[in-house]
Amino acid sequence: MALAVRMRVPCRALLCAGAQLRGAALGRPEWAAGGGDGARRFASLRVLVEPGAEGRVAVMKLKNPPVNSLSLDFLTEFLISLEKLENDKAFRGVVITSDCPNVFSAGLDLREMYGRNPGHYAEYWKAVQELWLRLYLSNLVLVAAINGSCPAGGCLMALTSDVRILSDSPKSVIGLNETLLGIVAPFWFKDTLVNTIGHRASERALQLGLLFPPAEALQVGLVDHVVPEDQVQSMALSVMAHWLAIPDHARQLTKAMMRKATADRLIKQREADIQNFVSFISRDSIQKSLQIYLEKLKQKKG
Numbered sequence: 001m002a003l004a005v006r007m008r009v010p011c012r013a014l015l016c017a018g019a020q021l022r023g024a025a026l027g028r029p030e031w032a033a034g035g036g037d038g039a040r041r042f043a044s045l046r047v048l049v050e051p052g053a054e055g056r057v058a059v060m061k062l063k064n065p066p067v068n069s070l071s072l073d074f075l076t077e078f079l080i081s082l083e084k085l086e087n088d089k090a091f092r093g094v095v096i097t098s099d100c101p102n103v104f105s106a107g108l109d110l111r112e113m114y115g116r117n118p119g120h121y122a123e124y125w126k127a128v129q130e131l132w133l134r135l136y137l138s139n140l141v142l143v144a145a146i147n148g149s150c151p152a153g154g155c156l157m158a159l160t161s162d163v164r165i166l167s168d169s170p171k172s173v174i175g176l177n178e179t180l181l182g183i184v185a186p187f188w189f190k191d192t193l194v195n196t197i198g199h200r201a202s203e204r205a206l207q208l209g210l211l212f213p214p215a216e217a218l219q220v221g222l223v224d225h226v227v228p229e230d231q232v233q234s235m236a237l238s239v240m241a242h243w244l245a246i247p248d249h250a251r252q253l254t255k256a257m258m259r260k261a262t263a264d265r266l267i268k269q270r271e272a273d274i275q276n277f278v279s280f281i282s283r284d285s286i287q288k289s290l291q292i293y294l295e296k297l298k299q300k301k302g
């Protein structure tokens with residue numbers, strides 16, 4: 001039954017190609033024997049995968065210091081790890097969290113979008129699309145344990161999950177802040193936000209590039225729970241147990257019913273979306289905006 005409802009994204013080529021091209025350089029994740037309960041773990045350089053409670057849940061810890069920016073290599077590695085979990089019938093749910101202090105993910109890696117050539121922008125954007133499609137259409141129960149700052153692409157990752165738990169800390173802000181960088185969230189980022197918090201709240205959040213602190217994120221519905229920092233993972237596992245009480249086939253079919261139309265909008269125009277991104281990001285004015293933003297990030301330190 002699970003096979004019958006498994007959603008398939010017709011874009012496996014990137015993952016396979018990415019795995020072949022990058023596997024050696026990345027230190028391909030390898031399964032290894034784990035605990036006596038049948039749980040397994042594997043390690044890769046920047047995505048730690050550990051068994052969670054009861055062996056049916058994996059915890060994916062993002063470890064791309066200092067801020068888990070989503071570089072092309074990191075995205076590829078994450079996708080390989082996710083594919084392994086999707087294909088392993090032992091696992092029904094995944095908690096996604098960060099191994100970097102105070103940051104869940106700083107979002108897309110600005111260095112992949114600044115000062116590169118069109119071919120590189122196209123390759124990068126294809127990987128970003130793949131990340132979203134894979135997560136958004138995942139058959140697994142995904143719970144985001146957001147233990148730190150979660151802007152832009154980090155927020156997109158969290159939004160693809162079925163449940164979001166945010167740590168109650170001043171550093172834990174979340175939102176699609178693209179306009180603050182002088183760039184624009186693509187339609188599928190926007191759709192994912194609208195599906196979560198509604199049209200009016202999204203319009204305001206997107207135009208103003210709002211990064212919501214925990215209480216406001218909870219109020220607007222961007223996250224489902226706000227808990228003390230040291231309880232984020234335990235809360236995620238507890239919420240997971242609730243979701244795993246539902247038969248997989250019924251939950252998966254329902255998830256597909258809710259999400260397919262949104263995903264199809266991108267699937268039908270992936271290539272056009274890549275071309276749109278390449279021409280947008282290559283503009284002199286946009287490159288200038290990114291340069292200024294990167295300089296601001298550096299100045300903040302000095």
Ligand SMILES: CC/C=C\C/C=C\C/C=C\CCC/C=C/C(=O)SCCNC(=O)CCNC(=O)[C@H](O)C(C)(C)COP(=O)(O)OP(=O)(O)OC[C@H]1O[C@@H](n2cnc3c(N)ncnc32)[C@H](O)[C@@H]1OP(=O)(O)O
Binds near residue numbers: 111151154301
């Ligand atoms: C008409 C057009 C229609 C449609 C549009 C078409 C196409 C769409 C076009 C574009 C869409 C792009 C979508 C983009 C999505 C994104 O995700 S953009 C990234 C947004 N991210 C951010 O704004 C976060 C920036 N970072 C921070 O705010 C902070 O770093 C932090 C709060 C996350 C953490 O703070 P600190 O712990 O204090 O760490 P530092 O700030 O000191 O950073 C350490 C180190 O890391 C570098 N860095 C930070 N973020 C990034 C990043 N996202 N990418 C790359 N590098 C990053 C930072 O510069 C520091 O570097 P060093 O100085 O140590 O070298």
